[in-house]
Amino acid sequence: MAKFNLATKITLLYGAYNGSLTVLANHNLMNFYPLESTTNLHEGYSKQFTVNGEDMLLIHSGNLTRLIANRCPHDGYPLKKAKLANGLIQCPKHHICFQLGNGCALGGEAVDDIPALKRYDLVEEDGKIGILI
Numbered sequence: 033m034a035k036f037n038l039a040t041k042i043t044l045l046y047g048a049y050n051g052s053l054t055v056l057a058n059h060n061l062m063n064f065y066p067l068e069s070t071t072n073l074h075e076g077y078s079k080q081f082t083v084n085g086e087d088m089l090l091i092h093s094g095n096l097t098r099l100i101a102n103r104c105p106h107d108g109y110p111l112k113k114a115k116l117a118n119g120l121i122q123c124p125k126h127h128i129c130f131q132l133g134n135g136c137a138l139g140g141e142a143v144d145d146i147p148a149l150k151r152y153d154l155v156e157e158d159g160k161i162g163i164l165i
């Protein structure tokens with residue numbers, strides 16, 4: 033188990049594949065880059081960000097908040113206009129659905145060779161959700 037002193041900021045990390053929260057300590061070596069107030073997250077929320085030159089989408093659906101690359105892992109199509117519902121994101125190009133919980137495509141063997149969504153770890157601090165850079 034990781035040790036940390038009480039003066040260390042403790043934040044909640046939203047990146048776990050099982051959707052549970054993980055305590056992240058000792059992140060003082062990195063800077064918190066806020067993206068959104070947690071109060072603004074709602075079912076179907078989607079907003080595009082560019083951080084360190086990477087095109088990302090902050091999305092919320094099915095009580096899951098994820099920061100993903102704004103590129104479909106199937107053929108690279110932007111996901112900015114993708115549909116979000118019930119913890120799924122559907123790419124507008126070929127309509128493949130990806131699960132926000134584990135990032136994997138739905139469809140069994142037909143989609144086995146499609147990589148999962150590229151995801152970034154999220155951190156909550158002082159009512160804001162963001163990333164460490």
Ligand code: FES
Nearest residue numbers: 104106107123126
């Ligand atoms: S590019 Fe997204 S499903 Fe094909």
